[in-house]
Amino acid sequence: MLNSLRSIVQEVNAARDLKTALAIIVSRVKTAMKTEVCSVYLRGPEGDYVLMATEGLNADAVGRVRLKDGEGLVGRVVTREEPINLEQAETHPSYQYFPETGEERFSSFLGVPIIHHRKVLGVLVVQQVERRRFDEGDEAFLVTMSAQLAGVIAHAEATGVMVAIGEKAAQAKFAGVSGASGIAMGEAVVITPPADLRSVPYKTCTDVEAELAFFQKCLQAVREDIKGLGEQLKTRLNREEQALFDAYLAMLNDASLGKEVTERIRQGTAAPSAWADVILEHERTFSSMNDAYLRERATDLRDLGRRVLAYLQESNQKCRIYPDQTILVGEELTASMLGEIPKDKLAGLVSVQGSSNSHVAILARAMDIPTVMAAVDLPYTQVDGRTLIVDGYKGTVYTDPGPELRKHYKAIYLEEQELVKGLEALKDLPCETTDHYRLPLWVNTGLMTDVVRSLERGAEGVGLYRTEVPFLLRDRFPSEEEQRSIYQEQLSAFAPHTVTMRTLDIGGDKALPYFPIEEANPFLGWRGIRVTLDHPEIFLAQIRAMIKASEGLDNLRILLPMITSVPELEAAKVLIYRAFNELLEEGHSVKLPPLGVMIEVPSAVYQARELSARVDFLSVGSNDLTQYLLAVDRNNARVADVYQAYHPAVLRALRSVVDDGHAEGVSVGICGELAGDPGAAILLMAMGYDVLSMNATNLPKVKSVIRSISLEQARALLSEVMTLPDADQIRQRVDDTLRDLGATRLIRPASSTD
Missing domain, CATH: 3.50.30.10 (Phosphohistidine domain)
Structure with a gap:
């Protein structure tokens, strides 16, 4: 059954359209399960479920039989979202007869839902004339099959609404x-990534002859490359191994792959799209073969495909117009x-x-x-x-x-x-409540373009400058002097306001192309302070650049990311003092800047007092803290809805940190995305956060809300929501408050995530 499952999924993946994919499914599942009927019902645009393909029922019924949720056995599978296995289907109270299908002959019924992202896309059904209670193995196979096919069908449905450019397009x-x-x-x-056959965008060509000439030119370039490789390795390979290069050249000739691609170009498809389609079709054919030697040829085909695609894309990229x-x-x-x-x-x-x-x-x-x-x-x-x-x-x-x-x-x-114009009028007004409680609003920056926008919107300082951004935009590590120049621009632009610079925070979802970090679980791996402590040469150069950049300005604060323990903090402080003393010895007139740590992981939450006793300030990174508290990879689309910044556990952790920091006499800010949420800003103010730092876009929105509420009202709201058991109820209560304040337009739509 496992071989059958793998083979069916491969064939379906190779199908050019939804109709072909469904035909493969019903035919191959019917054979694999030795039944007399296999059918697929899919959800239609009206929300009903339509018979889309069958092998065994009357073919004329396809597209005509429609069932609503709960209607018939198929509708009951949809409603229950689980399999229904019946030996004598006609005796079931939900049984409904559709004469156009001719299904009255079939007694046994097994239907399983096809579910994708919690939505029932359709139902996969097998039937048989003789009474047959499908056993556990049959049911498990069909459930596994539907789970495997759900994504394929969803993609095929989505692709089906896309029509070729030049034809009438469907919204x-x-x-x-x-x-x-x-x-x-x-x-x-x-x-797309370079030379990725599976990511080539579909394009058409208007000048067929020019496209054919371009394709042949690229093929010839690859032929020359392959001949050159063959010559270089001639003395190191035996005759059989050298034959591989001859096979590559043969595949490129006009009687093989070249011919198929040429035909598609003549039909109006651009050369990169035509080449990728042909290569992927042949690759799928080789990969599905039982013979191990032939399966391995798929690797050779991929290699050849990438070589040609690299030439096709290189020429196209040079003339790309945005x-x-x-x-x-x-x-x-x-x-x-x-x-x-x-x-x-x-x-x-x-x-x-x-x-x-x-x-x-x-x-x-x-x-x-x-x-x-x-x-x-x-x-x-x-x-x-x-x-x-x-x-x-x-x-x-x-x-x-x-x-x-x-x-x-x-x-x-x-x-x-x-709305933006209306909020801009708040630029020069203080961020204070109706009972005159003052709350500083700072900004998160990373690009020089952020500076003008931040100042235009009334930023009072920088709560987070992401120093990794200049690293991400280069093809090598920036030198100490390059860093000093970049940092000085930021510090000068905001002077005399404070600028909080976070030391290099790479790893997780921030990989440098010239310093790759390959890990099975990057968010629990080598990232943040762990990287820079292991590479003191990188850390020291950055600290020296920061302190030198602040000379004469004295508005710098240094922030350490991903601190999980006191020893990590102490190790970082030793290096910071070393860099500072070196600069003094070199004759620089500099001051030791305030030092802070980011509270991003649960261990830092529970050691907030110990960390506070050793630094000048704390800054909560609510994005990572939420991720680690809820065990949710924030980059994983499948669990995006589980990432809830209003989760009671997150709010309790946030309040605990600010209480512990204040107990040690240090200021506590927050620079995560939660700070820029107008509703959450009310709660954070009530908790006692000294500074909220956000992107410049949200600053006027947050200021508008803070100026419309009293600190007493905010504290009453916090007391109420801290007793609620889940994020949805908390969000709803906060939204109700925003409506009462006349800030309905600042409420985030319910369909978006925290």
């Missing part, structure tokens, strides 16, 4: 999670990818992977770019050049939007602009 909606709020409408530009309203789309967007697009042309971001707390989402919020993360069902390789709407409030992406949808979102966009 489609894809759900993700909110990465950065706002509305963007523009043209999709798909960005439209004025670029919506950047990718399987997994990174900070360096954002840097490739001119900043005045980047309107929105869509990432298939990641979550609302991925590093790229945090950067997007800092840059005020509407973003949707975890759009897992979006067939991203097929949207290049299409019109997209990015709804960063609800975490939704629309492809090929119609006139009504465009009009709707244009109205929201204009309303959004009016």
